[in-house]
Amino acid sequence: MTPGVRPAPGYAFPETLLAPVKSVCGYRRLWVALSGGLDSTLLLHLAVLCHPGVRAVHINHQLQANAGETEIFCRDLCAGLGVPLEIRPVSVTLGDGPGEGLEEAAREARYGVFEALLEPGDVLLMAHHGDDQAETVLFRMFRGSGVAGLAGMPKSRSLGAGRLARPLLGIERSELEHHAHQAGLSWRDDPSNTDQKFDRNFLRLTILPALKKRWPGLNQRLQHTAGACSESNFLNQRLAELQWKSMGQRARRLPVAGLSALSLPEQKNLLRWWIGRAGYSAPSLSDWSQVLDDLLQAADDRSPELRADGYTLRRFQRELYLVPEEPALPDEPVELQSNQTVHWGEWVIRLSPTGTSKGHRAPIRICTRQGGERLRFHPEGPSKSLKKWLQERAVPPWERRRLPLIFRGLKGEEELIAIGDLWCSEQYCGSAPVAGWRLIVERDCN
Structure with missing residues (x-):
């Protein structure tokens, strides 16, 4: 067995650590995000003590020289505790937007894996603690965040199809470190955690220690600030929702x-x-x-x-x-075949036969406006300018340009039979379409 896999014989973790982990409930599967560092290693031990069937996931960012050793450590740790482990390597790609440095890119990659991993009813435990919360509040304050940002990290929130929980958020890092040493646990440190070119490390290693020396109990004060901002943010959101409904x-x-x-x-x-x-x-x-x-x-x-x-x-x-932002539209008109689904930008278009369908039908094609189109609401009725009809219906200009127009017949003798989901000829809609074919035009609003 790997040294440090289990707590030292006779050592019992205090209830102050166990209680918040025990309080996690209502899950189908319980995961622990395991980096191999002190915090997540301790959390994994606590979770195993408090819950059956715990699983772990380790994200290998492949950024540090000891990334392979840390992955092996996590494998051995989970094997010793009887915990199934998922290893997910990621490639971290730097963005070109503001604030999109290495830290943010790694975070995006990590959370992307978590979102894909979690299924309905799953809960992912993360080892963020009180010092992390204080660091987050200060970091966001320096970036000019409003009350939503200054509310800090929530104890729980949705993530993908599941939920994220941070049971150690109210506990100081020094307490976690004390009990990890007392229990005889081992872990792997990330060498980048001491590199002060990263803003969060500068805050953690230089700014926060000086602030704590000047103002003892700083973490509790910042926790209070985060709580007050969280309440303000809740009220702001509630007010916006009420106004939106009105x-x-x-x-x-x-x-x-x-x-x-x-x-x-x-x-x-x-x-x-x-x-x-x-x-x-x-x-x-x-x-x-x-x-x-x-x-x-x-x-x-x-x-x-x-x-x-x-x-x-x-x-x-x-x-x-x-x-x-909408997907690109086809460059050329598309012919619509029977029982075929055509994806036209944000539109989905199908032509389905009914019980009265005949084997032969006129060609049907899809295109966008070219100018000069006219529509006829009834076969023997007068025609009307499509441009004028769209204006009367107050269809926004950017939507007019993307509307799929569906024509029946050979080019030069075509008849407009549908305009997006705004109108469809009676020959191709209803419970018993006259043409024997039902035209279905739907807009994907997701």
């Missing part, structure tokens, strides 16, 4: 009149919440007031917009739209 609670549209009736702080709060609800990050702007003024005060015939990461905020008439 404005019609549409996922990607907000009425300009409703937003304009709010104060500037309320406008900013609602927009941040609304963007976050859609799964995006609100842009970091030095002057939100100017941006909001451009978006909300523009005349109805203007189309101001704000481009952000993965989406654009657009103004059309009296509404503000959140428009995700």
Whole structure:
């Protein structure tokens, strides 16, 4: 057995360490994120003492010279404790955005693995402790974070299909280190943890010790600050949700009149919440007031917009739209075959036969607007300009350009039979389509 795999004979961990780990409940599978360092090694021992069937996952970032030795240590540790271990190597790729250094890139890679690993009902335990929380609050303060950032790390949150829990968040690192030594545990230190070119290491090794010497009990003070900011953030989110519901609670549209009736702080709060609800990050702007003024005060015939990461905020008439980046459309028209699914940008299009289907049918093709198209609502009725019809329906310009137009017949004699999910000829819809074929056009709004 590897030395240090189990606590020294006769040593019992105190209830102050065991109780928060025991309190984790309601899981299908319980995982421990095992780096091989002191904190996660101790957490694994505590989890094994408190719960049956514990699993572990080790992320090998392949960045340090001792990465292979640390992986072997984790294998031996888990083998000695009878814990199934998943080893996941990752390649860390540096981004080119602000704050996307090596630390952030490694974190993104690590959490990407965790999200893919966790299944519904799974809980992943992470060994963040009180010093980590203090470090996080200060780090975010220096980066200019608001109350959401200064709330620090939550004790629990969703992650992928499962949940993340940090049972040691209220315990100081010195206490963890004391009991790890008393228990005779061994671990592997990451040599990069002493490199002060990384901001967090500089905070941990230089700034925090000086602050703690000046203000004893600093961790508890910062915990209190994080708690107060967490409550403020909760109230901000609750207020934004109530205001959003009062404005019609549409996922990607907000009425300009409703937003304009709010104060500037309320406008900013609602927009941040609304963007976050859609799964995006609100842009970091030095002057939100100017941006909001451009978006909300523009005349109805203007189309101001704000481009952000993965989406654009657009103004059309009296509404503000959140428009995700959409996949590219085909360069050429696509012919739609029977029982075939065509993915057209954000659209999914199918042609299904019904009980009255005939073997032969006219060709059907999909394309975008070229200009001059006309539609006919009834076979013998008058035609109407598609451009004018879309304007009457207040379809935003950027959506008009992407709408799939579906035509039946040979080129030069074609008939428009569907316009996205806005309209479909009665010959191809309903419970018994006249043509014997049902045209299904759906928009993927995820």
